[in-house]
Amino acid sequence: xxxxxxxxxxxxxxxxxxxxxxxxxxxxxxxxxxxxxxxxxxxxxxxxxxxxxxxxxxxxxxxxxxxxxxxxxxxxxxxxxxxxxxxxxxxxxxxxxxxxxxxxxxxxxxxxxxxxxxxxxxxxxxxxxxxxxxxxxxxxxxxxxxxxxxxxxxxxxxxxxxxxxxxxxxxxxxxxxxxxxxxxxxxxxxxxxxxxxxxxxxxxxxxxxxxxxxxxxxxxxxxxxxxxxxxxxxxxxxxxxxxxxxxxxxxxxxxxxxxxxxxxxxxxxxxxxxxxxxxxxxxxxxxxxxxxxxxxxx
Amino acid sequence: xxxxxxxxxxxxxxxxxxxxxxxxxxxxxxxxxxxxxxxxxxxxxxxxxxxxxxxxxxxxxxxxxxxxxxxxxxxxxxxxxxxxxxxxxxxxxxxxxxxxxxxxxxxxxxxxxxxxxxxxxxxxxxxxxxxxxxxxxxxxxxxxxxxxxxxxxxxxxxxxxxxxxxxxxxxxxxxxxxxxxxxxxxxxxxxxxxxxxxxxxxxxxxxxxxxxxxxxxxxxxxxxxxxxxxxxxxxxxxxxxxxxxxxxxxxxxxxxxxxxxxxxxxxxxxxxxxxxxxxxxxxxxxxxxxxxxxxxxx
Numbered sequence: 001x002x003x004x005x006x007x008x009x010x011x012x013x014x015x016x017x018x019x020x021x022x023x024x025x026x027x028x029x030x031x032x033x034x035x036x037x038x039x040x041x042x043x044x045x046x047x048x049x050x051x052x053x054x055x056x057x058x059x060x061x062x063x064x065x066x067x068x069x070x071x072x073x074x075x076x077x078x079x080x081x082x083x084x085x086x087x088x089x090x091x092x093x094x095x096x097x098x099x100x101x102x103x104x105x106x107x108x109x110x111x112x113x114x115x116x117x118x119x120x121x122x123x124x125x126x127x128x129x130x131x132x133x134x135x136x137x138x139x140x141x142x143x144x145x146x147x148x149x150x151x152x153x154x155x156x157x158x159x160x161x162x163x164x165x166x167x168x169x170x171x172x173x174x175x176x177x178x179x180x181x182x183x184x185x186x187x188x189x190x191x192x193x194x195x196x197x198x199x200x201x202x203x204x205x206x207x208x209x210x211x212x213x214x215x216x217x218x219x220x221x222x223x224x225x226x227x228x229x230x231x232x233x234x235x236x237x238x239x240x241x242x243x244x245x246x247x248x249x250x251x252x253x254x255x256x257x258x259x260x261x262x263x264x265x266x267x268x269x270x271x272x273x274x275x276x277x278x279x280x281x282x283x284x285x286x287x288x289x290x291x292x293x294x295x296x297x298x
Numbered sequence: 299x300x301x302x303x304x305x306x307x308x309x310x311x312x313x314x315x316x317x318x319x320x321x322x323x324x325x326x327x328x329x330x331x332x333x334x335x336x337x338x339x340x341x342x343x344x345x346x347x348x349x350x351x352x353x354x355x356x357x358x359x360x361x362x363x364x365x366x367x368x369x370x371x372x373x374x375x376x377x378x379x380x381x382x383x384x385x386x387x388x389x390x391x392x393x394x395x396x397x398x399x400x401x402x403x404x405x406x407x408x409x410x411x412x413x414x415x416x417x418x419x420x421x422x423x424x425x426x427x428x429x430x431x432x433x434x435x436x437x438x439x440x441x442x443x444x445x446x447x448x449x450x451x452x453x454x455x456x457x458x459x460x461x462x463x464x465x466x467x468x469x470x471x472x473x474x475x476x477x478x479x480x481x482x483x484x485x486x487x488x489x490x491x492x493x494x495x496x497x498x499x500x501x502x503x504x505x506x507x508x509x510x511x512x513x514x515x516x517x518x519x520x521x522x523x524x525x526x527x528x529x530x531x532x533x534x535x536x537x538x539x540x541x542x543x544x545x546x547x548x549x550x551x552x553x554x555x556x557x558x559x560x561x562x563x564x565x566x567x568x569x570x571x572x573x574x575x576x577x578x579x580x581x582x583x584x585x586x587x588x589x590x591x592x593x594x595x596x
Contacts, residue, residue, distance in 0.1 A: 196494035220473040
């Protein structure tokens with residue numbers, strides 16, 4: 001089942017203790033799409049400027065990602081806390097253009113862009129069976145009402161610990177924070193814990209699979225070169241695997257959570273999208289097994 | 299196989315958002331012993347003052363803990379960062395008194411007291427096959443050399459993320475920090491991640507079980523009433539289960555890590571040692587199964 005990804009495409013200048021790169025292709029739609037492309041067909045909708053060249057497009061095309069929905073205006077990277085948010089006005093004017101070839105998509109991922117844009121895309125798509133979504137502190141603080149509307153359209157929300165607690169009004173207990181977020185609309189909530197893995201919480205009866213949470217570990221790795229895009233890569237593995245299975249059940253969700261962790265762990269091993277461009281499914285499944293062993297009781 | 303626990307017995311005054319208690323029986327030896335008593339016979343060595351009454355001793359005796367090694371001088375609680383460390387001199391003078399009935403112990407746990415005292419106890423015991431140990435920031439910063447000597451006597455060290463990174467000289471990467479700590483002596487290192495569970499790292503070939511780490515989750519719980527003693531309770535479940543099995547292999551270690559998490563999660567549900575006094579093995583095994591399900595892929 002193919003997946004439609006909406007989000008940002010941007011150029012990141014990254015400096016970490018391990019080094020630096022300038023103007024690397026980044027943005028939530030880029031990381032998500034590259035990651036998900038190892039599991040299923042991916043279509044992208046994103047707005048870009050003239051800086052986005054054929055060379056950049058080729059990075060996505062080499063992974064057989066459908067790029068017909070990329071176009072329009074230049075967009076600054078919104079994933080970074082350091083973003084100059086005066087640039088956000090670009091979104092107010094931007095109407096996502098969804099190619100008609102995309103309209104039969106069944107699985108949708110709403111990457112981290114303005115919640116009203118996320119909602120607009122979802123509402124334009126009639127045949128969607130499952131919507132995943134992301135958000136961040138900036139929208140939680142600044143666009144609370146719009147985010148509230150969008151959350152009602154999202155089946156599975158993927159955010160990190162800090163975002164979950166903030167979205168739950170400062171609730172410090174993770175389980176209680178999760179329950180408050182689930183009451184806002186999503187049937188399931190994936191909370192990402194960075195190097196400690198991720199936990200999925202369910203609304204009672206969601207997807208017909210009960211309400212017990214499930215937790216997948218992350219691999220303790222030797223060197224984190226660059227954490228940029230880890231969350232979007234996690235989401236790409238998680239949603240990509242679900243889309244590839246064509247149905248949502250407890251076992252699929254559990255494996256998806258492991259694949260999310262695998263893709264996040266690969267993403268941080270090199271700068272920018274470098275590692276995500278050159279993976280093989282064999283490498284992915286080998287790490288899946290390592291993750292499984294890491295926490296498996298006979 | 300019985301286990302000998304050495305550590306502090308103290309009286310804690312605890313205040314958390316959920317309430318407060320005054321002069322509750324606490325200390326590393328108390329939490330460890332109560333927790334381990336659900337798995338195997340426990341013997342305690344600790345120094346106490348006149349404040350330690352028959353009523354306190356009965357809390358331990360009800361769990362069939364051998365208290366003949368409790369006596370001597372009053373000792374302030376050293377587990378709290380707020381401890382007045384001028385009191386630490388009591389340790390310099392204190393020579394642990396180990397009843398001769400304890401001398402056939404095979405498994406030893408060195409709770410969080412001065413590293414020189416930990417070493418002294420270990421060196422007095424000839425028949426020990428496995429030594430677990432704990433430490434904390436105060437000793438890492440202030441008694442580095444003594445701690446270094448003690449680490450050579452410890453087979454399995456149990457500390458938290460912050461302590462591991464500090465002990466490794468400020469190394470921020472968890473895997474590299476673990477490898478640096480393992481190079482100091484222990485064959486295995488358990489790093490406790492609080493609500494995210496715990497990971498065990500091995501020296502190459504330790505216990506003949508290879509060097510792949512293993513991670514056990516923790517249960518996301520609704521209300522943490524009082525985190526005091528969670529680490530010692532974890533250690534009690536971990537070491538107690540290993541002692542009950544009489545041998546160390548990969549499967550035993552993995553299950554021990556889960557039992558550690560189970561006991562830690564029970565400890566925080568009520569104030570002080572209250573929950574640890576009233577558990578049943580059935581409740582413990584039921585939560586073990588929940589933890590297993592939490593992260594188990596079919």
